[in-house]
Amino acid sequence: MSDWSHKLLKWYEINKREMPWRGIGDPYKIWLSEVILQQTRVNQGWNYYNRFTEKYPTVTKLAAASEHDVLKLWQGLGYYSRARNMHHAAKEIATKHKGKFPADYESIRALKGVGDYTAAAISSIAYNLPYPVVDGNVLRVYSRVLGISTPIDSNEGKKKIWEAAGELLPDKNPGTYNQAIMELGSLCCTPKNPNCEECPIQAACYAFTHKLTDKLPIKTGKTKVRERYLNYVVITCGTKVLIRHRQGKDIWKGMYDFACIETEKAVSTEKLVKSKEWKELFATTKPVIEQVSEAYTHILSHQKLNANFIQIKISKPLKTVPEGCIWIEKKKIDKYALPRLIDNYISKYF
Ligand code: SF4
Structure with missing residues (x-):
């Protein structure tokens, strides 16, 4: 020793x-x-x-x-x-x-x-x-x-x-x-x-x-951070809200968020509603935008997530829901495992 x-x-x-x-x-x-x-x-x-x-x-x-x-x-x-x-x-x-x-x-x-x-x-x-x-x-x-x-x-x-x-x-x-x-x-x-x-x-x-306490340790700082733009579409219909069970190899596997249109860079809501994904999602029903959240930034170890949430009201359910999505009672959302980003949004806007 x-x-x-x-x-x-x-x-x-x-x-x-x-x-x-x-x-x-x-x-x-x-x-x-x-x-x-x-x-x-x-x-x-x-x-x-x-x-x-x-x-x-x-x-x-x-x-x-x-x-x-x-x-x-x-x-x-x-x-x-x-x-x-x-x-x-x-x-x-x-x-x-x-x-x-x-x-x-x-x-x-x-x-x-x-x-x-x-x-x-x-x-x-x-x-x-x-x-x-x-x-x-x-x-x-x-x-x-x-x-x-x-x-x-x-x-x-x-x-x-x-x-x-x-x-x-x-x-x-x-x-x-x-x-x-x-x-x-x-x-x-x-x-x-x-x-x-x-x-x-x-x-x-x-x-x-050797008076090197502010010099050591040395780091190369090469960690690459991937920046992502998540445009969440929070769809409500009566007392229900559409949530998505995340699967596959991406972040938050097994947890729940909302339907999402991911883009290469930040886009305005005006631009988003003209996108192919938006039109496909609402092909059979007319969406009413109730609210657009502030921009959220969420840092993960190798990713920086830029997110916003567009709350939509529809009067009749979508003909087909996006993959992994389910309708639940809005007031029961707390029973589901939610990433902190989603939880932060819900605490403020739900
Ligand atoms: S081990 Fe750390 S705290 Fe201790 S003298 Fe060295 S630099 Fe200072």
């Missing part, structure tokens, strides 16, 4: 935040917390963790739930493939592993949606197995402490840090060490203005010694 590891562990014992998934040793709940906390702040994730553990206290209970119920409980957290994969993996555990959470790294890593990071976190925290966890916090801390200038968002940079993390991982209590280094990244070695004065490993830190 390196000299500074002792200091780090001591700091962790005193400074660690109390969280419901800490110190429990239950691999299912540790897994749940890890999946929830990917791309989610602790405060927000906490509520979701409590809701899930209350409704599904065991992995077999989660496996027995319907995908819709799992997505509904997940609603608002985003990155819905996490919930679908977790549900799928729970079913795998219920059948292939007879309801017992696997206890070795390879079997954990083989579960759907479980990558190197999550497998290492569960293995080390629940079973004390010696696997280093490398998340965004750990990449940043090691890049600074060890003075690694290879971009941390490149495969080469990740590999370098992952190897270093493996060498530095102590044999004793690797799970606690993994949590300590992540906690240091969250509380002390933050992306901007790290609190080096309070840092337990300041003396060993390359970036601090």
Whole structure:
């Protein structure tokens, strides 16, 4: 164990935040917390963790739930493939592993949606197995402490840090060490203005010694963002509204939104009503535009969604509804699993 590891562990014992998934040793709940906390702040994730553990206290209970119920409980957290994969993996555990959470790294890593990071976190925290966890916090801390200038968002940079993390991982209590280094990244070695004065490993830190804390880590920032223009057509008829069950490989699979005309760039409502798609949709009925929402921007990891919602009233149902669409009672829309963008619109306009 390196000299500074002792200091780090001591700091962790005193400074660690109390969280419901800490110190429990239950691999299912540790897994749940890890999946929830990917791309989610602790405060927000906490509520979701409590809701899930209350409704599904065991992995077999989660496996027995319907995908819709799992997505509904997940609603608002985003990155819905996490919930679908977790549900799928729970079913795998219920059948292939007879309801017992696997206890070795390879079997954990083989579960759907479980990558190197999550497998290492569960293995080390629940079973004390010696696997280093490398998340965004750990990449940043090691890049600074060890003075690694290879971009941390490149495969080469990740590999370098992952190897270093493996060498530095102590044999004793690797799970606690993994949590300590992540906690240091969250509380002390933050992306901007790290609190080096309070840092337990300041003396060993390359970036601090060389005044490079604002230069490291380096990122190439090559993530490509796809920009999309979604013109939602919210069709109501009496007390009913038409919603769409999303399928296929696109975002929000399994969740619900509305019929949509996607365009290459932003278009005005005047232009949209002249489009082929609009004319096809309303070929047999006369639409009355009741309302056009403000423009919404919604950011996903690799997509920027520009959306607006055109609320339409029709007096008789469409002859044929677009693929995946169903009529539901408008007041029951809250029962459906809705992406945050749709939920935001409904809260304001419904
Ligand atoms: S000294 Fe500063 S830069 Fe170095 S690990 Fe600590 S907080 Fe991060």
